Amino acid sequence: MTRPNNETTVIVAHQFETLEQQFDADLLGMWLFLATEALLFSGAFLALAVYYHQFYDTFSAAARELHWLLAGFNSVLLLTSGLAVALAEQAAKTHRRRLTLWWLSATITLGVAFLCLKGYEYYMEYRAGLMPFLDQPFAFSGPDPHNAMLFYNFYFAITGLHALHMIIGLGVLLVMLWLTYRWRESARVARQVRIAGLYWAFVDIIWVLVYCSLYLLGR
Amino acid sequence: MDNDKDTRTRHRFVGLYFLLLGLLGANMVGTLIDAGGLAMPIRLSVAGVMVVVIATSFMRLRESSPLVRLVAVMSLLWIMFLFVLTFADFLTR
Numbered sequence: 001m002t003r004p005n006n007e008t009t010v011i012v013a014h015q016f017e018t019l020e021q022q023f024d025a026d027l028l029g030m031w032l033f034l035a036t037e038a039l040l041f042s043g044a045f046l047a048l049a050v051y052y053h054q055f056y057d058t059f060s061a062a063a064r065e066l067h068w069l070l071a072g073f074n075s076v077l078l079l080t081s082g083l084a085v086a087l088a089e090q091a092a093k094t095h096r097r098r099l100t101l102w103w104l105s106a107t108i109t110l111g112v113a114f115l116c117l118k119g120y121e122y123y124m125e126y127r128a129g130l131m132p133f134l135d136q137p138f139a140f141s142g143p144d145p146h147n148a149m150l151f152y153n154f155y156f157a158i159t160g161l162h163a164l165h166m167i168i169g170l171g172v173l174l175v176m177l178w179l180t181y182r183w184r185e186s187a188r189v190a191r192q193v194r195i196a197g198l199y200w201a202f203v204d205i206i207w208v209l210v211y212c213s214l215y216l217l218g219r
Numbered sequence: 220m221d222n223d224k225d226t227r228t229r230h231r232f233v234g235l236y237f238l239l240l241g242l243l244g245a246n247m248v249g250t251l252i253d254a255g256g257l258a259m260p261i262r263l264s265v266a267g268v269m270v271v272v273i274a275t276s277f278m279r280l281r282e283s284s285p286l287v288r289l290v291a292v293m294s295l296l297w298i299m300f301l302f303v304l305t306f307a308d309f310l311t312r
Contacts, residue, residue: 035294
Protein backbone atom coordinates (compact mmCIF):
# COMPACT_ATOMS: atom_id res chain seq x y z
CA MET A 1 0.00 0.00 0.00
CA THR A 2 1.14 3.54 -0.72
CA ARG A 3 0.91 5.87 2.26
CA PRO A 4 -0.98 9.15 1.97
CA ASN A 5 1.09 12.28 2.43
CA ASN A 6 -1.71 14.82 2.12
CA GLU A 7 -5.47 15.14 1.69
CA THR A 8 -5.43 14.54 -2.08
CA THR A 9 -3.31 11.36 -1.99
CA VAL A 10 -5.38 8.24 -1.52
CA ILE A 11 -4.53 4.70 -0.59
CA VAL A 12 -4.81 2.22 -3.47
CA ALA A 13 -4.41 -1.41 -2.45
CA HIS A 14 -1.51 -3.10 -4.27
CA GLN A 15 -3.69 -5.45 -6.34
CA PHE A 16 -5.43 -2.51 -8.06
CA GLU A 17 -4.03 -0.14 -10.64
CA THR A 18 -6.29 2.82 -9.90
CA LEU A 19 -8.68 3.99 -7.22
CA GLU A 20 -11.57 3.70 -9.71
CA GLN A 21 -10.74 0.04 -10.29
CA GLN A 22 -10.64 -0.55 -6.54
CA PHE A 23 -13.96 1.27 -6.09
CA ASP A 24 -15.57 -0.85 -8.83
CA ALA A 25 -14.36 -4.01 -7.08
CA ASP A 26 -15.72 -2.74 -3.72
CA LEU A 27 -19.10 -2.01 -5.26
CA LEU A 28 -19.23 -5.36 -7.01
CA GLY A 29 -18.40 -7.15 -3.75
CA MET A 30 -21.15 -5.31 -1.90
CA TRP A 31 -23.71 -6.07 -4.62
CA LEU A 32 -22.73 -9.77 -4.56
CA PHE A 33 -23.19 -9.79 -0.78
CA LEU A 34 -26.59 -8.09 -1.14
CA ALA A 35 -27.58 -10.72 -3.73
CA THR A 36 -26.98 -13.46 -1.13
CA GLU A 37 -28.95 -11.44 1.43
CA ALA A 38 -31.80 -11.09 -1.06
CA LEU A 39 -31.85 -14.88 -1.50
CA LEU A 40 -31.96 -15.33 2.29
CA PHE A 41 -35.06 -13.13 2.58
CA SER A 42 -36.55 -14.66 -0.57
CA GLY A 43 -36.62 -18.07 1.12
CA ALA A 44 -38.68 -16.61 3.97
CA PHE A 45 -40.99 -14.72 1.59
CA LEU A 46 -41.44 -17.85 -0.53
CA ALA A 47 -42.46 -19.93 2.49
CA LEU A 48 -44.87 -17.15 3.51
CA ALA A 49 -46.34 -17.06 -0.01
CA VAL A 50 -46.89 -20.84 -0.04
CA TYR A 51 -48.66 -20.82 3.32
CA TYR A 52 -50.59 -17.66 2.41
CA HIS A 53 -51.88 -19.55 -0.62
CA GLN A 54 -52.83 -22.54 1.52
CA PHE A 55 -54.45 -20.71 4.47
CA TYR A 56 -55.47 -17.43 2.85
CA ASP A 57 -58.51 -16.70 5.08
CA THR A 58 -56.68 -17.48 8.35
CA PHE A 59 -53.56 -15.56 7.36
CA SER A 60 -55.67 -12.56 6.25
CA ALA A 61 -57.55 -12.56 9.56
CA ALA A 62 -54.26 -12.76 11.46
CA ALA A 63 -52.75 -9.93 9.36
CA ARG A 64 -55.70 -7.68 10.21
CA GLU A 65 -54.69 -7.87 13.90
CA LEU A 66 -51.36 -6.17 13.14
CA HIS A 67 -50.90 -2.42 13.67
CA TRP A 68 -50.74 -1.45 10.01
CA LEU A 69 -50.99 2.34 10.57
CA LEU A 70 -48.12 2.34 13.06
CA ALA A 71 -46.09 0.20 10.67
CA GLY A 72 -47.06 2.60 7.85
CA PHE A 73 -45.64 5.49 9.86
CA ASN A 74 -42.54 3.38 10.44
CA SER A 75 -42.30 2.92 6.66
CA VAL A 76 -42.26 6.71 6.28
CA LEU A 77 -39.41 6.90 8.83
CA LEU A 78 -37.39 4.29 6.97
CA LEU A 79 -38.00 5.83 3.53
CA THR A 80 -36.91 9.18 4.96
CA SER A 81 -33.75 7.59 6.35
CA GLY A 82 -33.16 6.15 2.85
CA LEU A 83 -33.32 9.67 1.44
CA ALA A 84 -31.01 10.93 4.21
CA VAL A 85 -28.32 8.33 3.47
CA ALA A 86 -28.55 9.06 -0.29
CA LEU A 87 -28.00 12.75 0.50
CA ALA A 88 -25.11 11.83 2.82
CA GLU A 89 -23.52 9.93 -0.07
CA GLN A 90 -23.97 12.94 -2.33
CA ALA A 91 -22.49 15.29 0.29
CA ALA A 92 -19.48 12.99 0.76
CA LYS A 93 -19.03 12.77 -3.02
CA THR A 94 -18.87 16.55 -3.22
CA HIS A 95 -16.39 16.66 -0.28
CA ARG A 96 -18.70 18.40 2.22
CA ARG A 97 -17.79 16.99 5.61
CA ARG A 98 -20.27 18.83 7.83
CA LEU A 99 -23.21 18.08 5.54
CA THR A 100 -22.19 14.41 5.36
CA LEU A 101 -22.05 14.27 9.16
CA TRP A 102 -25.48 15.91 9.39
CA TRP A 103 -27.18 13.52 6.95
CA LEU A 104 -25.51 10.46 8.48
CA SER A 105 -26.71 11.56 11.93
CA ALA A 106 -30.24 12.05 10.55
CA THR A 107 -30.15 8.55 9.03
CA ILE A 108 -29.05 6.99 12.31
CA THR A 109 -31.66 8.92 14.33
CA LEU A 110 -34.45 7.84 11.97
CA GLY A 111 -33.20 4.23 12.08
CA VAL A 112 -33.20 4.23 15.89
CA ALA A 113 -36.70 5.78 15.91
CA PHE A 114 -37.86 2.98 13.59
CA LEU A 115 -36.47 0.30 15.92
CA CYS A 116 -38.04 1.95 18.98
CA LEU A 117 -41.45 2.04 17.30
CA LYS A 118 -41.01 -1.56 16.17
CA GLY A 119 -40.19 -2.51 19.76
CA TYR A 120 -43.36 -0.73 20.93
CA GLU A 121 -45.34 -2.63 18.31
CA TYR A 122 -43.90 -5.93 19.57
CA TYR A 123 -44.85 -4.89 23.11
CA MET A 124 -48.45 -4.25 22.04
CA GLU A 125 -48.55 -7.66 20.36
CA TYR A 126 -47.15 -9.22 23.53
CA ARG A 127 -49.89 -7.51 25.58
CA ALA A 128 -52.54 -8.71 23.11
CA GLY A 129 -51.31 -12.30 23.45
CA LEU A 130 -50.21 -12.58 19.83
CA MET A 131 -46.67 -13.72 20.55
CA PRO A 132 -46.75 -17.50 20.08
CA PHE A 133 -43.46 -18.23 21.88
CA LEU A 134 -41.66 -17.55 25.19
CA ASP A 135 -44.39 -19.70 26.83
CA GLN A 136 -46.95 -17.00 26.18
CA PRO A 137 -50.65 -17.97 25.96
CA PHE A 138 -51.83 -17.42 22.38
CA ALA A 139 -54.98 -15.27 22.44
CA PHE A 140 -55.94 -14.98 18.77
CA SER A 141 -59.73 -14.63 18.67
CA GLY A 142 -60.28 -15.35 14.96
CA PRO A 143 -60.81 -18.68 13.19
CA ASP A 144 -58.22 -21.46 13.03
CA PRO A 145 -55.80 -20.26 15.75
CA HIS A 146 -53.37 -23.09 15.02
CA ASN A 147 -52.58 -21.77 11.53
CA ALA A 148 -52.84 -18.16 12.70
CA MET A 149 -49.97 -19.03 15.03
CA LEU A 150 -47.99 -19.99 11.92
CA PHE A 151 -48.62 -16.52 10.47
CA TYR A 152 -47.34 -14.85 13.65
CA ASN A 153 -44.27 -17.08 13.58
CA PHE A 154 -43.58 -15.81 10.07
CA TYR A 155 -44.29 -12.25 11.19
CA PHE A 156 -41.85 -12.32 14.10
CA ALA A 157 -39.19 -14.26 12.17
CA ILE A 158 -39.21 -11.95 9.13
CA THR A 159 -39.54 -8.64 11.00
CA GLY A 160 -36.97 -9.87 13.57
CA LEU A 161 -34.51 -10.74 10.78
CA HIS A 162 -35.12 -7.32 9.26
CA ALA A 163 -34.56 -5.62 12.64
CA LEU A 164 -31.31 -7.56 13.04
CA HIS A 165 -30.17 -6.22 9.65
CA MET A 166 -31.13 -2.72 10.77
CA ILE A 167 -29.03 -3.04 13.93
CA ILE A 168 -26.05 -4.18 11.81
CA GLY A 169 -26.74 -1.28 9.40
CA LEU A 170 -26.80 1.19 12.29
CA GLY A 171 -23.44 -0.18 13.49
CA VAL A 172 -22.00 0.32 9.99
CA LEU A 173 -23.42 3.87 9.82
CA LEU A 174 -21.91 4.70 13.23
CA VAL A 175 -18.51 3.63 11.88
CA MET A 176 -19.15 5.84 8.82
CA LEU A 177 -19.99 8.73 11.16
CA TRP A 178 -16.66 8.23 12.92
CA LEU A 179 -14.72 7.98 9.64
CA THR A 180 -16.45 11.11 8.33
CA TYR A 181 -15.67 12.91 11.59
CA ARG A 182 -11.95 12.05 11.14
CA TRP A 183 -12.08 12.89 7.39
CA ARG A 184 -8.63 11.49 6.57
CA GLU A 185 -9.15 11.26 2.80
CA SER A 186 -12.31 12.65 1.27
CA ALA A 187 -12.30 10.30 -1.75
CA ARG A 188 -11.98 7.30 0.52
CA VAL A 189 -14.73 8.50 2.87
CA ALA A 190 -17.04 9.08 -0.12
CA ARG A 191 -16.40 5.52 -1.29
CA GLN A 192 -17.04 4.05 2.15
CA VAL A 193 -20.24 6.04 2.70
CA ARG A 194 -21.49 4.99 -0.74
CA ILE A 195 -20.98 1.28 0.06
CA ALA A 196 -22.58 1.61 3.52
CA GLY A 197 -25.48 3.45 1.86
CA LEU A 198 -26.07 0.45 -0.41
CA TYR A 199 -26.65 -1.75 2.62
CA TRP A 200 -29.06 0.75 4.17
CA ALA A 201 -31.03 1.08 0.93
CA PHE A 202 -31.25 -2.72 0.80
CA VAL A 203 -32.74 -2.71 4.32
CA ASP A 204 -35.27 -0.17 2.98
CA ILE A 205 -36.19 -2.45 0.09
CA ILE A 206 -36.73 -5.41 2.41
CA TRP A 207 -39.02 -3.34 4.63
CA VAL A 208 -41.12 -2.22 1.63
CA LEU A 209 -41.67 -5.91 0.83
CA VAL A 210 -42.24 -6.85 4.49
CA TYR A 211 -44.85 -4.11 4.93
CA CYS A 212 -46.67 -5.09 1.76
CA SER A 213 -46.66 -8.86 2.35
CA LEU A 214 -47.34 -9.01 6.10
CA TYR A 215 -49.46 -5.92 6.80
CA LEU A 216 -51.26 -5.02 3.58
CA LEU A 217 -51.93 -8.21 1.59
CA GLY A 218 -54.42 -9.60 4.09
CA ARG A 219 -56.45 -6.40 4.41
CA MET B 220 -21.21 22.94 -13.69
CA ASP B 221 -20.46 20.35 -10.97
CA ASN B 222 -22.53 22.39 -8.55
CA ASP B 223 -25.47 22.31 -10.97
CA LYS B 224 -25.15 18.56 -11.35
CA ASP B 225 -25.00 18.13 -7.57
CA THR B 226 -28.10 20.29 -7.07
CA ARG B 227 -29.97 18.38 -9.78
CA THR B 228 -29.05 15.05 -8.17
CA ARG B 229 -30.25 16.21 -4.75
CA HIS B 230 -33.50 17.52 -6.22
CA ARG B 231 -34.01 14.23 -8.04
CA PHE B 232 -33.54 12.31 -4.76
CA VAL B 233 -36.10 14.50 -2.99
CA GLY B 234 -38.56 14.16 -5.89
CA LEU B 235 -38.20 10.37 -5.87
CA TYR B 236 -38.64 10.33 -2.10
CA PHE B 237 -42.02 12.04 -2.49
CA LEU B 238 -42.88 9.57 -5.25
CA LEU B 239 -42.09 6.73 -2.80
CA LEU B 240 -44.27 8.34 -0.12
CA GLY B 241 -47.08 8.69 -2.69
CA LEU B 242 -46.81 5.03 -3.65
CA LEU B 243 -46.79 3.98 0.01
CA GLY B 244 -49.86 6.15 0.65
CA ALA B 245 -51.61 4.70 -2.41
CA ASN B 246 -50.96 1.16 -1.17
CA MET B 247 -52.28 2.03 2.30
CA VAL B 248 -55.40 3.83 1.01
CA GLY B 249 -55.92 0.92 -1.40
CA THR B 250 -56.63 -1.36 1.57
CA LEU B 251 -59.77 0.70 2.27
CA ILE B 252 -61.14 0.01 -1.21
CA ASP B 253 -62.59 -3.38 -2.09
CA ALA B 254 -60.73 -4.29 -5.31
CA GLY B 255 -61.64 -7.98 -5.08
CA GLY B 256 -59.17 -10.35 -6.74
CA LEU B 257 -57.15 -7.47 -8.13
CA ALA B 258 -56.15 -6.19 -4.69
CA MET B 259 -53.21 -8.55 -4.21
CA PRO B 260 -51.58 -8.05 -7.66
CA ILE B 261 -52.05 -4.26 -7.41
CA ARG B 262 -50.44 -4.05 -3.93
CA LEU B 263 -47.55 -6.27 -4.99
CA SER B 264 -47.05 -4.24 -8.17
CA VAL B 265 -46.97 -0.94 -6.24
CA ALA B 266 -44.41 -2.44 -3.82
CA GLY B 267 -42.45 -3.70 -6.85
CA VAL B 268 -42.34 -0.18 -8.33
CA MET B 269 -41.08 1.15 -4.97
CA VAL B 270 -38.31 -1.47 -4.96
CA VAL B 271 -37.29 -0.53 -8.52
CA VAL B 272 -37.22 3.20 -7.62
CA ILE B 273 -35.01 2.58 -4.55
CA ALA B 274 -32.67 0.22 -6.43
CA THR B 275 -32.21 2.39 -9.51
CA SER B 276 -31.95 5.77 -7.78
CA PHE B 277 -30.94 5.53 -4.10
CA MET B 278 -28.68 2.54 -4.83
CA ARG B 279 -27.54 4.28 -8.04
CA LEU B 280 -27.96 1.18 -10.16
CA ARG B 281 -28.64 3.38 -13.20
CA GLU B 282 -25.16 4.86 -13.05
CA SER B 283 -23.36 1.65 -12.00
CA SER B 284 -21.02 -0.38 -14.17
CA PRO B 285 -22.51 -3.05 -16.49
CA LEU B 286 -21.02 -5.77 -14.26
CA VAL B 287 -22.83 -4.46 -11.17
CA ARG B 288 -26.07 -4.20 -13.13
CA LEU B 289 -25.56 -7.77 -14.32
CA VAL B 290 -25.21 -8.96 -10.69
CA ALA B 291 -28.44 -7.16 -9.76
CA VAL B 292 -30.34 -8.65 -12.69
CA MET B 293 -28.93 -12.14 -12.02
CA SER B 294 -29.97 -12.03 -8.37
CA LEU B 295 -33.49 -11.10 -9.50
CA LEU B 296 -33.38 -13.99 -11.97
CA TRP B 297 -32.40 -16.48 -9.23
CA ILE B 298 -35.23 -15.22 -7.03
CA MET B 299 -37.62 -15.68 -9.94
CA PHE B 300 -36.35 -19.27 -10.41
CA LEU B 301 -36.97 -19.87 -6.72
CA PHE B 302 -40.58 -18.67 -6.88
CA VAL B 303 -41.51 -20.02 -10.32
CA LEU B 304 -40.12 -23.53 -9.78
CA THR B 305 -41.58 -23.82 -6.27
CA PHE B 306 -45.04 -22.70 -7.33
CA ALA B 307 -44.85 -24.79 -10.54
CA ASP B 308 -44.49 -27.82 -8.26
CA PHE B 309 -46.84 -26.67 -5.52
CA LEU B 310 -49.73 -25.56 -7.76
CA THR B 311 -49.70 -28.65 -9.97
CA ARG B 312 -49.84 -31.31 -7.24
